[in-house]
Amino acid sequence: MELRHYFAILRRSWPLVVGLPLLVALATVAATFLLPARYATQVTMFVTQKPIATNQSSVVLPDYNNFNSWAASEYIVDDMLQLVQTQAFATDIAGWIKQQQNLELDPESIRQGLAAERTHRAVTVEIEADAKEHAQWIAQGVVAMLQEKGLAYWNRNDSAQLSVAVLDQPQEPGRAGGIVGLALDLILRTLLAFLLAVGLAFLRHYLDQTLHQRGDVEALGLEVVGAIPAAKGAKS
Amino acid sequence: MTNKAATTTLQLIALRDPRSAASEAYRTLRTNIQFSSLDKPLRTLLATSTAPDEGKSTTIANLAVTMAQAEQRVILVDCDLRRPSLHTMFGLDNTEGLTSLMLQESSRIPAQPTEVPGLLVLTSGPLPPRPADILGSKRMEAVIARLREEADIVLFDTPPVNAVTDAAVLATKVDGVLLVFRSGSTKRDRAREARRLLDKVNANVVGVVLTDVKGEDRYSYYGS
Numbered sequence: 001m002e003l004r005h006y007f008a009i010l011r012r013s014w015p016l017v018v019g020l021p022l023l024v025a026l027a028t029v030a031a032t033f034l035l036p037a038r039y040a041t042q043v044t045m046f047v048t049q050k051p052i053a054t055n056q057s058s059v060v061l062p063d064y065n066n067f068n069s070w071a072a073s074e075y076i077v078d079d080m081l082q083l084v085q086t087q088a089f090a091t092d093i094a095g096w097i098k099q100q101q102n103l104e105l106d107p108e109s110i111r112q113g114l115a116a117e118r119t120h121r122a123v124t125v126e127i128e129a130d131a132k133e134h135a136q137w138i139a140q141g142v143v144a145m146l147q148e149k150g151l152a153y154w155n156r157n158d159s160a161q162l163s164v165a166v167l168d169q170p171q172e173p174g175r176a177g178g179i180v181g182l183a184l185d186l187i188l189r190t191l192l193a194f195l196l197a198v199g200l201a202f203l204r205h206y207l208d209q210t211l212h213q214r215g216d217v218e219a220l221g222l223e224v225v226g227a228i229p230a231a232k233g234a235k236s
Numbered sequence: 237m238t239n240k241a242a243t244t245t246l247q248l249i250a251l252r253d254p255r256s257a258a259s260e261a262y263r264t265l266r267t268n269i270q271f272s273s274l275d276k277p278l279r280t281l282l283a284t285s286t287a288p289d290e291g292k293s294t295t296i297a298n299l300a301v302t303m304a305q306a307e308q309r310v311i312l313v314d315c316d317l318r319r320p321s322l323h324t325m326f327g328l329d330n331t332e333g334l335t336s337l338m339l340q341e342s343s344r345i346p347a348q349p350t351e352v353p354g355l356l357v358l359t360s361g362p363l364p365p366r367p368a369d370i371l372g373s374k375r376m377e378a379v380i381a382r383l384r385e386e387a388d389i390v391l392f393d394t395p396p397v398n399a400v401t402d403a404a405v406l407a408t409k410v411d412g413v414l415l416v417f418r419s420g421s422t423k424r425d426r427a428r429e430a431r432r433l434l435d436k437v438n439a440n441v442v443g444v445v446l447t448d449v450k451g452e453d454r455y456s457y458y459g460s
Binding site: 008011012209210211212213214216217220221222223224225226227228229230 | 257258261262264265268269272291295298414415417419420421422423424425427428431441442443444445446447448449450
């Protein structure tokens with residue numbers, strides 16, 4: 001099949017190929033401006049397990065202690081990605097905000113607005129909320145809960161403790177996504193809609209039982225002796 | 237210009253706009269038909285389709301025009317005795333035509349001249365109750381023989397072969413049959429059925445004319 005044949009298939013369904021991506025693009029832009037705004041901020045920190053303090057002078061394990069601390073920190077950071085999305089963590093943050101600001105936030109809403117990613121041992125928690133202040137308080141609550149409860153989330157109430165070193169304090173929350181986010185979202189959605197439209201155009205062609213080109217007629221074992229170009233009003 | 241006149245102008249594009257891509261396509265069709273059977277030239281040719289509105293009457297009328305423009309004596313006969321259209325297309329009177337010739341023992345063929353030198357149109361005339369009986373009659377064979385004497389080529393416009401039997405009946409009495417399919421409209425199964433119906437009566441299917449084809453105007457710059 002020649003490339004121009006593919007093009008002819010797409011041209012026959014041009015309202016779909018052009019219209020669907022256009023519709024999706026318009027819907028994306030409209031949704032961005034019509035739906036309630038979300039605000040986002042983030043906090044980056046090192047979360048490690050503190051070396052276990054020991055005053056047993058007879059035991060000399062400094063190297064093992066440090067080693068174990070860093071090794072345990074790896075597991076802790078791994079688990080952090082799940083921890084920040086748990087209901088328990090969100091409930092604790094909601095309680096902390098209630099205590100600090102006398103403001104009640106829905107734990108489920110907090111949970112849905114939290115996500116974390118790690119780079120080596122640095123953890124970045126991304127926070128989204130309906131209001132700038134909420135995002136700011138939730139960010140502070142994330143740090144506070146890790147500092148306060150620490151390894152209690154792992155049910156480790158022994159002598160081990162978490163060390164939370166905040167690298168980047170939460171910034172003034174901005175509109176989630178921003179212009180770059182909107183542009184990327186728009187491009188991605190439009191591209192996906194275009195690919196879907198192309199797929200539908202080929203499906204339509206596959207299911208189409210009508211004759212379009214010489215090749216379609218010749219495939220029926222008939223010779224084409226003439227092909228008259230389209231002209232308005234030519235009917236009989 | 238009235239709507240009717242405008243439609244007629246568009247339909248007879250080979251006459252109104254001989255430099256258009258469509259006119260060139262009709263001339264190519266004329267050439268292909270002429271060379272399709274060199275050993276036994278086609279003297280009578282019928283056009284039919286699978287369904288109404290596939291461009292059959294427009295095609296046969298424009299083909300007639302291009303053949304006449306090539307200095308052939310052409311008689312175009314409207315054998316669509318159910319929905320005749322050639323008289324409208326050429327702006328002719330239809331009180332007398334093929335059916336008049338069939339029903340009366342007249343020696344005169346009531347074919348009417350057109351503004352194209354060499355092209356006569358025999359309109360349908362008054363519509364009969366049973367067109368297939370008339371077209372399949374011995375009298376029709378005699379009429380065709382007479383028309384052959386009067387022209388270099390006789391072209392027949394007929395109803396869709398899938399819809400009624402008229403075209404299949406007449407196909408046995410002519411030298412060749414042109415099938416007219418409309419791009420984007422004619423269904424594959426209907427096209428196969430048309431072929432089967434014509435094969436069944438041993439018709440000589442010369443080929444297919446595909447009308448309303450997108451992207452077939454690539455030579456238009458050459459003429460306009």
